[in-house]
Amino acid sequence: MALSPATGFEVHSARGRFNAAFFSLIGPYLEWNLRKHKRRVFAGLPQEVVELGSGVGANLRYLPAGATLIAIEPNRPMHRRLRAAAERRGVHLDLHDCVAERTDLPDHCVDSVISSLVLCSVINPAEVLAEIRRILRPGGTFRFVEHVAAPTGTATRALQRAFRRPWAWTFEGCSCERDLESLVCAAGFASVDIAPYRLHTPFVWFNTHIAGTART
Numbered sequence: 001m002a003l004s005p006a007t008g009f010e011v012h013s014a015r016g017r018f019n020a021a022f023f024s025l026i027g028p029y030l031e032w033n034l035r036k037h038k039r040r041v042f043a044g045l046p047q048e049v050v051e052l053g054s055g056v057g058a059n060l061r062y063l064p065a066g067a068t069l070i071a072i073e074p075n076r077p078m079h080r081r082l083r084a085a086a087e088r089r090g091v092h093l094d095l096h097d098c099v100a101e102r103t104d105l106p107d108h109c110v111d112s113v114i115s116s117l118v119l120c121s122v123i124n125p126a127e128v129l130a131e132i133r134r135i136l137r138p139g140g141t142f143r144f145v146e147h148v149a150a151p152t153g154t155a156t157r158a159l160q161r162a163f164r165r166p167w168a169w170t171f172e173g174c175s176c177e178r179d180l181e182s183l184v185c186a187a188g189f190a191s192v193d194i195a196p197y198r199l200h201t202p203f204v205w206f207n208t209h210i211a212g213t214a215r216t
């Protein structure tokens with residue numbers, strides 16, 4: 001494990017490589033499960049998009065032809081696969097090795113920021129949301145597909161609690177217990193549109209999701 005002095009992100013070389021391989025392998029299954037929601041919120045993205053936690057490039061397919069992706073991805077073991085995927089898809093990749101809490105981008109520089117399955121893993125989602133507002137231009141959109149905590153007192157919520165430690169260890173800090181809908185609503189966006197849904201997967205604690213758009 002190494003703490004990158006530049007980003008403050010803990011790179012686990014073995015788990016990072018495992019996750020890069022895992023998300024490449026499971027990508028088609030996740031895509032099959034999430035595409036209805038991604039097609040809706042990622043429709044009509046502009047030519048230049050900032051993506052937080054791009055991983056191995058699951059969302060490259062939602063960018064318009066010839067687009068530029070400014071990818072904020074501090075997990076270096078993901079970079080080789082992300083670069084290869086961008087090349088295959090004809091996307092110009094501008095890869096930034098920094099965390100979403102503190103990007104190296106100027107104020108109000110983009111019209112769209114996207115994320116999928118990332119706010120569950122960042123250290124401080126409220127700081128990330130403030131950073132998104134800082135880099136978006138007025139009228140810009142943050143579009144997201146994320147998994148969230150189930151309602152308190154439900155069996156799914158109990159499973160999320162029970163599996164929290166092995167899940168976080170395996171998936172490098174991922175939490176199934178975050179109320180991200182409330183955080184997005186409290187982050188100071190001009191408008192927020194969020195739809196909750198459930199995935200059909202045997203990983204019951206990973207079933208509760210939201211997809212939406214927040215506008216500055």
Ligand SMILES: C[S@@+](CC[C@H](N)C(=O)[O-])C[C@H]1O[C@@H](n2cnc3c(N)ncnc32)[C@H](O)[C@@H]1O
Nearest residue numbers: 053054055058075099100116117118121122123
């Ligand atoms: C579960 S993966 C999802 C990857 C991809 N977005 C997808 O949908 O397949 C979570 C991603 O968030 C990244 N990540 C974790 N902490 C981060 C942070 N503080 N800032 C930016 N990205 C982060 C991880 O490196 C990883 O690529």
